[in-house]
Amino acid sequence: MERKTVLFRRSSIAATAALGGLLLVGGTLTQPPAPAESVSARPEATLQAGPPIPDPQQEHREVVERAAVLTSDAAKLKAQQDAAAAASAAAAAQKKAQEEQAAQQAKAAAAAAAAASAQAPAPAQAAAPAPPAPAPAAPVAAAAPAAATVPVQQQAPAAPTAYIPVVGAGGQSAVDACAGPIRFTPVTASVSIVEHDFCGGWSRMSWIQPGTVVTVQGYGTYTAFQRLVVANSAPQSVLAGFAGGYPPIFLQTCIPGTDEMLLIGLH
Numbered sequence: 294m295e296r297k298t299v300l301f302r303r304s305s306i307a308a309t310a311a312l313g314g315l316l317l318v319g320g321t322l323t324q325p326p327a328p329a330e331s332v333s334a335r336p337e338a339t340l341q342a343g344p345p346i347p348d349p350q351q352e353h354r355e356v357v358e359r360a361a362v363l364t365s366d367a368a369k370l371k372a373q374q375d376a377a378a379a380a381s382a383a384a385a386a387q388k389k390a391q392e393e394q395a396a397q398q399a400k401a402a403a404a405a406a407a408a409a410s411a412q413a414p415a416p417a418q419a420a421a422p423a424p425p426a427p428a429p430a431a432p433v434a435a436a437a438p439a440a441a442t443v444p445v446q447q448q449a450p451a452a453p454t455a456y457i458p459v460v461g462a463g464g465q466s467a468v469d470a471c472a473g474p475i476r477f478t479p480v481t482a483s484v485s486i487v488e489h490d491f492c493g494g495w496s497r498m499s500w501i502q503p504g505t506v507v508t509v510q511g512y513g514t515y516t517a518f519q520r521l522v523v524a525n526s527a528p529q530s531v532l533a534g535f536a537g538g539y540p541p542i543f544l545q546t547c548i549p550g551t552d553e554m555l556l557i558g559l560h
Contacts, residue, residue: 349462356484356512357511357512357513359541360512360513360541360542361513363513363515363541363560364513364514364515367506367514367515378448378449381446382446382448452504452505452516453502453504453505453506454505454506454507454508455500455501455505455506455507455508456507456508456510457474457486457497457498457507457508457509457510457544458473458510459473459474459475459476459510459512460472460473460474460475461475461476462476462477462478463475463476463477463478464477464478468487468488468489469489471489471492471493473488473492473493474487474488474494474544475487477545480529481529482529482530482532482539483529483539483540483541483542483543484512484541484542485542485543485545486512486542486543486544486545487544487545487546488546489546489547490546490548490549491549494546494547495546495547495548495549497546498544498545498546498555498557499546499548499555501517501520501557502517502520503517503518503519503520504516504517505517507544507557507559512542515541515542515560516559516560517557517558517559518535518536518540518558518559518560519536519540519558520555520556520558521534521535521555521556521557521558522548522553522555522556523553523554523556524552524553524554525547525553525554527554531556532556535556535558536558537560540558540559540560541559541560543556543558543559544556544557544559545557
């Protein structure tokens with residue numbers, strides 16, 4: 294029978310806590326009953342052997358190492374963006390200074406032309422007597438051109454930030470404890486940070502949009518890049534629906550009043 298692993302299922306406490314609670318990540322597996330076999334017929338090695346014991350410390354070290362690499366990449370990108378913004382601001386300031394200098398030069402030239410026109414000699418009078426002509430009025434100095442308005446380049450606003458505390462790791466019972474976001478260990482395709490919607494997960498996570506800088510306690514700082522709405526009890530394979538495939542880490546909480554859940558991919 295094909296094994297089916299689901300992200301999570303609705304908690305038994307969701308019906309009394311809120312409409313449409315968070316689903317349990319993980320799933321149930323059913324197998325047809327194996328034919329009875331005599332214990333005495335099994336080899337001794339089979340009786341003594343057990344399932345391999347996972348090494349959570351090694352898994353945590355690998356996750357932390359990946360988070361450190363991603364954090365370093367994000368810091369480099371931020372430094373490049375800051376350098377580009379500083380260069381753009383310097384260019385705008387230089388352009389403004391040049392335009393102000395040109396306006397001052399034009400104003401000085403107009404004033405010099407007006408002074409020269411005022412000092413020009415009046416034409417000689419004719420021999421025949423004639424009533425004196427009124428003295429020519431001094432030409433009005435040309436108004437200095439108005440300084441060009443230089444638009445002030447606005448710096449892009451800083452990206453919004455979010456902080457997600459992680460209080461522990463475990464399965465459905467850890468989620469149902471409502472102590473805060475946890476790493477949901479039944480999900481193995483990626484790092485899943487889960488909190489029930491009625492425990493605070495919806496208000497903590499639902500506002501996070503692509504571009505938000507998210508710091509996940511114990512895992513590093515990431516940038517949200519996509520939101521994904523899937524059905525409750527969706528299998529882990531839905532994580533491939535994120536742009537670029539499985540995200541290294543994602544947030545998840547159920548959508549109140551629905552049979553759907555919100556996933557937020559981080560990288």
